[in-house]
Amino acid sequence: MGKPSLAVWKFASCDGCQLSLLDLEDRLLDIAEAVDIAHFPEASTAHADGPYTVSLVEGSITTPRDADRIRAVRHQSELVVAIGACATAGGIQALRNLADSDEFVRTVYATPTYIDSLATSTPISDHIEVDIELRGCPVSKIQLLDVVGALLAGRKPDLPTYPVCIECKARGVSCVMVAGGIACLGPITQAGCGAICPAYDRGCYGCFGPAETVNVASLAWQWRELGIEDEALVRSLRTFNTAAPAFAAASAAIEDR
Amino acid sequence: MHKTDRLRSFRIEELTRVEGEGALEVVVDGDEIVDLEFRIFESPRFFEAFLRGREYTEAPDITARICGICPVAYQTSSINAMEQILGIRVSPQIRDLRRLLYMAEWIESHALHIYLLHAPDFLGFPSGMAMAAEFPTEVRDALRLKSIGNDLMACIGGREIHPVNPMVGGFHRAPTPDQLRAVEPDMEWALEAALRTVALVSTFPFPELDLDYEFVALSDPDEYAVLDGRIRSSEGIDITVDEFNDVFVEEHVERSNALHARIRDRGSYHVGPIARFNLNREQLHPVALKAARGIEPVVVNPFRSIVVRAVELVHACATGLDIVRRYVRPESPAATAPVRAGEGHGASEAPRGLLYHRYRIDESGIITDAQIVPPTSQNQLRIEEDLRRLIPTILGLTDEEMQHHLEQAIRNYDPCISCATHFLDFRVHRS
Numbered sequence A: 001m002g003k004p005s006l007a008v009w010k011f012a013s014c015d016g017c018q019l020s021l022l023d024l025e026d027r028l029l030d031i032a033e034a035v036d037i038a039h040f041p042e043a044s045t046a047h048a049d050g051p052y053t054v055s056l057v058e059g060s061i062t063t064p065r066d067a068d069r070i071r072a073v074r075h076q077s078e079l080v081v082a083i084g085a086c087a088t089a090g091g092i093q094a095l096r097n098l099a100d101s102d103e104f105v106r107t108v109y110a111t112p113t114y115i116d117s118l119a120t121s122t123p124i125s126d127h128i129e130v131d132i133e134l135r136g137c138p139v140s141k142i143q144l145l146d147v148v149g150a151l152l153a154g155r156k157p158d159l160p161t162y163p164v165c166i167e168c169k170a171r172g173v174s175c176v177m178v179a180g181g182i183a184c185l186g187p188i189t190q191a192g193c194g195a196i197c198p199a200y201d202r203g204c205y206g207c208f209g210p211a212e213t214v215n216v217a218s219l220a221w222q223w224r225e226l227g228i229e230d231e232a233l234v235r236s237l238r239t240f241n242t243a244a245p246a247f248a249a250a251s252a253a254i255e256d257r
Numbered sequence B: 001m002h003k004t005d006r007l008r009s010f011r012i013e014e015l016t017r018v019e020g021e022g023a024l025e026v027v028v029d030g031d032e033i034v035d036l037e038f039r040i041f042e043s044p045r046f047f048e049a050f051l052r053g054r055e056y057t058e059a060p061d062i063t064a065r066i067c068g069i070c071p072v073a074y075q076t077s078s079i080n081a082m083e084q085i086l087g088i089r090v091s092p093q094i095r096d097l098r099r100l101l102y103m104a105e106w107i108e109s110h111a112l113h114i115y116l117l118h119a120p121d122f123l124g125f126p127s128g129m130a131m132a133a134e135f136p137t138e139v140r141d142a143l144r145l146k147s148i149g150n151d152l153m154a155c156i157g158g159r160e161i162h163p164v165n166p167m168v169g170g171f172h173r174a175p176t177p178d179q180l181r182a183v184e185p186d187m188e189w190a191l192e193a194a195l196r197t198v199a200l201v202s203t204f205p206f207p208e209l210d211l212d213y214e215f216v217a218l219s220d221p222d223e224y225a226v227l228d229g230r231i232r233s234s235e236g237i238d239i240t241v242d243e244f245n246d247v248f249v250e251e252h253v254e255r256s257n258a259l260h261a262r263i264r265d266r267g268s269y270h271v272g273p274i275a276r277f278n279l280n281r282e283q284l285h286p287v288a289l290k291a292a293r294g295i296e297p298v299v300v301n302p303f304r305s306i307v308v309r310a311v312e313l314v315h316a317c318a319t320g321l322d323i324v325r326r327y328v329r330p331e332s333p334a335a336t337a338p339v340r341a342g343e344g345h346g347a348s349e350a351p352r353g354l355l356y357h358r359y360r361i362d363e364s365g366i367i368t369d370a371q372i373v374p375p376t377s378q379n380q381l382r383i384e385e386d387l388r389r390l391i392p393t394i395l396g397l398t399d400e401e402m403q404h405h406l407e408q409a410i411r412n413y414d415p416c417i418s419c420a421t422h423f424l425d426f427r428v429h430r431s
């Protein structure tokens, strides 16, 4: 049997997540030795047809063409890994989902008939079965390396579902919300980044999306105690993971209050 | 690709080794170009639309997501615009840190493009990874250079892609002198590696092609402009950033999801490393200026951009090293000012060239209007013109060789198609 093969696909995105792969530097060459990089247009002109052992998918689905393309990726891939907030939640471009879609589409497509865009930006899992989802805007390259390594070794990767607060404790960062009075989304955001924002004296801004259990009511109460208006919390929930179900429900509930 | 007697057509369905999704279509009849389209089909993401209604403080975090390769450029241009509205002036220490972060982005982006995306064209490989078999030292050097740029970004910004630390007014937290001093040995190595890069790419075979360009870049009498400056051109444009829309216009071109920018009543222009170098060469760091000795006074062959990019890599490493060595932690990581309504303009020199932002905010700091003009949409028209000039000189080649040359010519610009695309919305709002 030949080497396992790896394919990298791009949908609506900023390229940051697949760039994380090139940021693996030396370990990139190890990967390049262990697997056939069969399709990675951003890095290589070479292309080999599928089937592929692992497909990494970056970006969200925003056009009819992409909705077809992602199905073709599924057919050719043994395992599909959605990488990053765009692929797992629709990304920041899913803010369009909140706009009155008729109105929005009319404004945006007043004249051009040749631009084909959907009224929504949706995650990969809305269209096909996804084997693993890697959160983050961008993904953590350490997690990315773990996942690729685990899959090639035939293991299921172990990804955290607990909130960022746990990582603050592990990193020895004193809580910016309790000690500094800075609004933080850490209590409801999934770990994986290593608590970068609190380590830099700012509140977590939720780029890894909702943790498994999310108590938004208690977070909203804490934010109000800090004198922060609900509109600001709603905006904070509506960024890179605006369409992640737990964040979408929470922001809608606060807005309805 | 097919070939009849006279009619040859090329279709590159998916351009590779560029950031984002684009395609090229060329039809030649004998020695006449019947059709040429550099098409961008990347899906639009509508940034200017959803920036409306957001707080001004969110612009750097949101616009960073336009491009994973040059987030600091987006953060800087948006921060400049907001600081202009609020009347904020930052301390020299904060300015130094900003420049250092920006130089780190230049290092990672230039190292990526020179070695992994562009050099394979000159050396005949499908990718940088494939090059590693024959050029193991060079590729390892390249990856280490890139990782030093990344590490520096992570040290100042918190992480290398979409750094979390920059904000309107400065930074959330300034790194300690010890943190920066820890990168000094790596930066020293990087400077040496960058000098080796200039030597290496100078030996590449360059196709002959001399073109007339109008070069446009930020300029500053005292430094190789990156963070701000006046917008100048080789044909006499000399304006403040605020006057951008008086001089440059964007047109919608039917075939593309991006807007093409041109100089009003004049035509295409060229932004990026060659433009900066030709306009501001004397302001380069002395070490980079010395490394540039062998380079012609005005670079007009677009294929030589890789050499200029290497010189800029030297500049970024040398400038970064100076800042690391003189760094004093600012007393306060950020300047603040009360919110007020207004319109602001900001520009900076992204690795790929001039990046212009304009915002209007209301009295509570909410964005009511946004305009973003990335480098690749400014170069798009110019890229097509380069190809039109290149094609007649390569008609004698086989189809395959021709296609290779055309792709290489597009990569001269290090085009970032992801950046260029989100434009669509802006056009709509003008119409």
Ligand code: SF4
Residues within 6 Å of the ligand: A013, A014, A015, A016, A017, A018, A058, A059, A083, A084, A085, A086, A087, A091, A092, A136, A137, A138, A139, A240, B065, B068, B161, B162
């Ligand atoms: S998740 Fe964030 S970093 Fe990744 S592609 Fe989308 S916008 Fe870029």
Ligand code: SF4
Residues within 6 Å of the ligand: A164, A165, A166, A168, A169, A174, A175, A176, A177, A178, A184, A185, A186, A187, A195, A198, A203, A204
């Ligand atoms: S700083 Fe934020 S993420 Fe860290 S412990 Fe406090 S609330 Fe949680």
